[in-house]
Amino acid sequence: MSTVSSVRIAFQGALGAYSHEACLNARPNAVPVPCDTFEDVVRAMHDGAADLAMLPVENSTYGRVADIHSLLPRSGLHIIDEAFVRVRIHLMAPKGTPLEAIKHVRAHLVLLPQARSFLDQHGITSEAAADSAGAAAELAQTREPGVGALASAVAADLHGLDILARDIEDMQHNTTRFLVMAHAPDLTRRSDKMITSFVFEVRNIPAALYKAMGGFATNGVNMTKLESYMVGGSFTATQFYADIEGHPDDPAVKRALEELDYFTNMIQILGVYPADPGRD
Incomplete structure (x- = not known):
């Protein structure tokens, strides 16, 4: 006898949106909670209206989802999974x-x-x-x-x-990557291939970014994403969002993060989670 899950997952959009499809794929038994905006998704979590959140972070055709990288660090939530959805029109x-x-x-x-x-x-x-x-x-x-x-x-x-x-889209590769967010982080190693996401702000010294990235290269840590965005309208306080392959407990990752810390004012781990098969 099947039971209905009490887990609620919030997403931006109406029922039937591609974000809803991402929820069904990642948490098929969860109760969907549609929200008008990304901020409303986060608010639903903090108000107790949802237990998980599904947020799009990037699209293979259009790139980064606007404002999402600045929302993630201040959301108070943690990435526990990723999900890829092919946009089938x-x-x-x-x-x-x-x-x-x-x-x-x-x-x-x-x-x-x-x-x-x-x-x-x-x-x-x-x-x-x-x-x-x-x-x-x-x-x-x-x-x-x-x-x-x-x-x-x-x-x-x-x-x-x-x-x-069916499938009338011009580009057959169009895929959106979503992040599953929770109140508490899950740092367990749930897969052989783990992803660590974090944001950091480099110190205001010459070649700081170059030096900060050196630790990943010398330790053989693959960085799959690095994007910059401004904070508070400042042209000097630039933050970076990064995804790397590996777990913070991996010796190579630990050494790379220690070297990064030396050249930064701030590092914030957003989540540690299994790599979705959609990456391949």
Whole structure:
């Protein structure tokens, strides 16, 4: 006999959004908690409305998700897992609608250019909506003739819509990486391949970043991501977000972090977690 999980996971967007799909993939038994903004996701955690949070951090087509790297360090949360979701775009409409009847579609502004070839080929015009899952939900209610929505398969299933064309995105590699956040860190070694994420601020000395990075090179630690962002509007207080392969207890990682500490004003470990198979 199956039991319903009491774990609640918050995400930004409406039910049926790609963030919702990430939740279903990573925690299939958790109760989804939709939120309007990323800040609302964090607030849901601190208000006790959610036990976990799902936040997108980067996309293979569009790069870093805006403002997310500055939100993570001040969220008070810890990364415990990562999840990769292929952005599969499906054309959907009320049940019984044939593809040739669709003349117009609605979806989030970011999604529309990704299906441009298909839409042009079929002479379908498009209109931006606040979000794709919301466009699917509205269409299910209005059943507007000749109109479709572009969204995830989760949205189609949730709102009882027929999928008229699957995987219509122009780029088949489009993938979003999400982070699963919790109140407490999980520093256990749960996989042979672990990822450590952290932020740091280099000291205001010549070649500080170059010297800080030297410890990772000399100790053979692979850094898979390094991005800078400004803090508080200052042109001098630049922080860096980094992902490395390995666990802080690994001798090579420990030595690299010790050397990094010498050249920085601040280091904050955001999380230690297993590498998702989607990385490969």
